[in-house]
Amino acid sequence: MPFAHITGWGMYVPEPILTNEDLSKLVETSDEWIRERTGIRERRIARDTDFPSTMGAEAALQALKIANLAPTELDLIICASSSPEYIFPSTACIIQDRIGATKAGAFDLQAACTGFVYALNMGAQAIRSGSVKNVLVIGTEALSRFVNWKDRNTCILFGDGAGAFVLQASDQPGGVMSAVMHSDGSGADTLSLPGGGSRHPATEATVREGKHFIQMDGKEVFRFATRVMGRAVTEALEQVHLTTNDVQWIVPHQANYRIIESAAKHLKTPLNKFVVNVERYGNTSTASIPIATIEAAQKSQIKTKDKVVFVAFGAGLTWGAMVVEWTGPLPAKKKVRIEPYRLFARLRSFFRRVLRRLEGILARKEL
Numbered sequence: 595m596p597f598a599h600i601t602g603w604g605m606y607v608p609e610p611i612l613t614n615e616d617l618s619k620l621v622e623t624s625d626e627w628i629r630e631r632t633g634i635r636e637r638r639i640a641r642d643t644d645f646p647s648t649m650g651a652e653a654a655l656q657a658l659k660i661a662n663l664a665p666t667e668l669d670l671i672i673c674a675s676s677s678p679e680y681i682f683p684s685t686a687c688i689i690q691d692r693i694g695a696t697k698a699g700a701f702d703l704q705a706a707c708t709g710f711v712y713a714l715n716m717g718a719q720a721i722r723s724g725s726v727k728n729v730l731v732i733g734t735e736a737l738s739r740f741v742n743w744k745d746r747n748t749c750i751l752f753g754d755g756a757g758a759f760v761l762q763a764s765d766q767p768g769g770v771m772s773a774v775m776h777s778d779g780s781g782a783d784t785l786s787l788p789g790g791g792s793r794h795p796a797t798e799a800t801v802r803e804g805k806h807f808i809q810m811d812g813k814e815v816f817r818f819a820t821r822v823m824g825r826a827v828t829e830a831l832e833q834v835h836l837t838t839n840d841v842q843w844i845v846p847h848q849a850n851y852r853i854i855e856s857a858a859k860h861l862k863t864p865l866n867k868f869v870v871n872v873e874r875y876g877n878t879s880t881a882s883i884p885i886a887t888i889e890a891a892q893k894s895q896i897k898t899k900d901k902v903v904f905v906a907f908g909a910g911l912t913w914g915a916m917v918v919e920w921t922g923p924l925p926a927k928k929k930v931r932i933e934p935y936r937l938f939a940r941l942r943s944f945f946r947r948v949l950r951r952l953e954g955i956l957a958r959k960e961l
Contacts, residue, residue: 598718598729599769599921602663602760604656605888606649607638607753607875612738614750621746628750629873633851637753637876640736646679647688649756650734653884654693657730659932661760662923665693665939669726671700672717674709674733674880676909677740678702681791689732694939698730706785707847707908709733709880710757711773711916714904717761718770729761733880740787742807751849752808753876757884768899768919772833774826775914781818785810785909819853819907824860826915827905834917836901838863841917843896847906848872848882857905869895879908891920898922 613636614625628634640649650673658665673686686700705712710733717729734756741749761769788794789805800806823846831837838844838861846854851872858865869890878885883904890896900920907913 595722596724596763596765597767597769598721598761599764599766599924600759600918601762601921601923602657602659602661603758603884603888603891604653604658604660605755605757605881605885606652606656607755607885608640608644608649610639610641611636612639612753617750620743621749623746623750631852632751633872634750634876635873638755639738640754644736644754646675646677646685646734646736646756647692649736649754650685650689650732650758651692653734653756653758654689654730654732655932655936657758657760658693660923661762662926662930663728663760663762664930664932665695665935666697668695668698668728668730670717670720670729671695671698672703672713672729672731673700674703674705674713674731675735676704676706676709676879677736678704685734686732691943692939694935694942695730696942705908705912706910707849707877707879707882708775708906708910708912708914709908710883711904711906711914712775712912713880714759714761714770714916715773715775715914718773721761721763727763730758731761732756732758733882733884735879735881737808737877737879740806740808742804745807747812748808748810751877753878755875755878755881755885757881757888759884762924764924768921771917771919772830773914773916774829774833776822776826776912778911781814781911782909784814784818784911816850816853818911819849820856820860822907822913823853823857823905826913827857827861827903830903830905830915830917836917838867840901841867841903842900843867843869843890844903844905845869845883845887845890847908848875848886849877849907896920
């Protein structure tokens, strides 16, 4: 049975920065109030030209470059997002087209902020089954477009960005070691975006009632998160007969610094073993774990052979954790140049659209 190794990683965050001081001009709040309750100082906000697909594609190409893997070698793309571009088509399919992954299947996975852990597990299981060899997993968000900028309880929390991992099959032990996934739909109304689905399709009334904004019971989400984070870590570690003493790093979902502190206390683990960057990005949902992991790897905090735990919670309610042995790129015979594939993807997409139109014209003539 092959092992699923993390061999490439990439991230993208928009340039515009929204600070707590900026927010204090929009709603009744202050830098001190926000930092005291969340640990957040600033967050990135998507520009008009930034979308989940464009940000996800940039992160994906970076990940493929590190993995030294051509997009055409991908077998599967899984995109986790709480703010997908459309209900359908999937954001994963749009990214597939943008990067030129000509033979990859692609689908979206919706598990809110736990989505990246779920998606990594799905990708790893596909590799372990032997059905695929190369999987691209993406978390990408433009949550700022679903924020009510008059609600200080939610608008202070969320930011935009994307992160991506490449998973590859290898006979060498390592990579994804264990994972747990859980859900509790009885808490579905605790954190939701009610409008836009088939229950509350967009109407004048849903817009007027604010159903297209994120709605959250902050106190209940906090209680839920502090209950499940530590348990999930322990459960994932027990599956492979490890404890927190065997782990070099824990990368939690970056939702709130106080929640991370609570998880550290529950696990009786020093806070300096947790990777934390919530102060600079806020809650980027599915993108938060890859962004935090990538920054730690870039700083050489996370090194080859390190045991790392990912843990997340989110709407649904969902939560999960994963234990990995950090690997890095697999040995390769030649260097793959990624940039030409960006141009190839654009040309391929253009010509396929033209061909589709010509086929339509010819089909009408035949009728």
